[in-house]
Amino acid sequence: MEKNLILVINPGSTSTKVALFKDKEMLSTTSIQHDSKELIKYNKIIDQLDYRMSMLNDAIESYGLNLSSLRAVVGRGGMLKSIESGTYLINDRVIEDLLEAKRGEHASNLGALMAKRISDPLNIPAFIVDPVVVDEMNDIARISGMKEIERTSIFHALNHKAVARVVSEKLGRPYQDLNLIIAHLGGGVSVAAHGKGRVIDVNNALDGDGPMSPERSGTVPLGPLYTMCFSNEYSLKDIKRKNYGAGGLVSYLGTSNAKEVLKMIDNNDSYAKLIMDAMCYQISKEIGAISTVLKGRVDAIVLTGGLAHNPYITRYITESVSWISTVHVYPGEDEMSALNEGALRILNHEEQVKLYE
Structure with missing residues (x-):
């Protein structure tokens, strides 16, 4: 051939x-x-x-x-x-x-x-x-709670789908027969419910929906946010930057490099540990929440992306969510x-x- x-x-x-x-x-x-x-x-x-x-x-x-x-x-x-x-x-x-x-x-x-x-x-x-x-989101997943705003699907689709194929092969079952939760952990974090071969719900990993990440704020309380927006202290560009690029670990610790944060933790920096744990906590919380979309019938949970190379992060999340289903770790994104x-x-x-x- x-x-x-x-x-x-x-x-x-x-x-x-x-x-x-x-x-x-x-x-x-x-x-x-x-x-x-x-x-x-x-x-x-x-x-x-x-x-x-x-x-x-x-x-x-x-x-x-x-x-x-x-x-x-x-x-x-x-x-x-x-x-x-x-x-x-x-x-x-x-x-x-x-x-x-x-x-x-x-x-x-x-x-x-x-x-x-x-x-x-x-x-x-x-x-x-x-x-x-x-x-591939279900219509019900698009409803935001504010009629003028629809939840949209923007996520790490390439890696999600590639890893889903790898996991389905490992489990010996077609992707179209599986219910998976896949969490891509990188500069942005996307946590998706894969229901029978479709991503039926996922946080918008670009525009501030979902858990905080190394450089993105994730979902924040709206009241303080719109007070900031109309305080005349910040431009639209400033607010966008706080959401995307200067949010998450950068906002609290001044770096998006998880390895640097772990060095801080190794040097007994309790504040750095609190912030790193908060990110892992929010990711775990998102996985738990999205398991309800699959009505708890989850064949596997998959952690992937660059941060999945880090045992501190994967261990925290695994300990938090393994009661839902078996956790598989596939670091990186090829x-x-x-x-x-x-x-x-x-x-x-x-x-x-x-x-x-």
């Missing part, structure tokens, strides 16, 4: 990760670092496209990659409209929506655009896989492999490619 060569492109805020796969084997990978002083010159993230493409092409040339043998290119999906889980062909509608950035600017918006620029001259398909806007495998499922005819409309 002919091997599938696939190029994967994953733009981040200050880097662009690139990897070449032969089927599931990663042949090479690199992370192109972008100078923040250079990036600041661009008013919008989309304006970085030519700059990043130039550096990507230089990297491809320096590594001597033979693009003519590629069967597909995969880019990290961005802030599109809400869509169901799956692998999508990058069509004109995808490009149009990402260029307009109507649903928000994010470095991941560049992924599909860069993949399409590589694939078009080669006349091969380009895909995105499970972007952050995957939305986004490059997850993107590659999404394309492979299409090339191997295991799934039907989806169209963004």
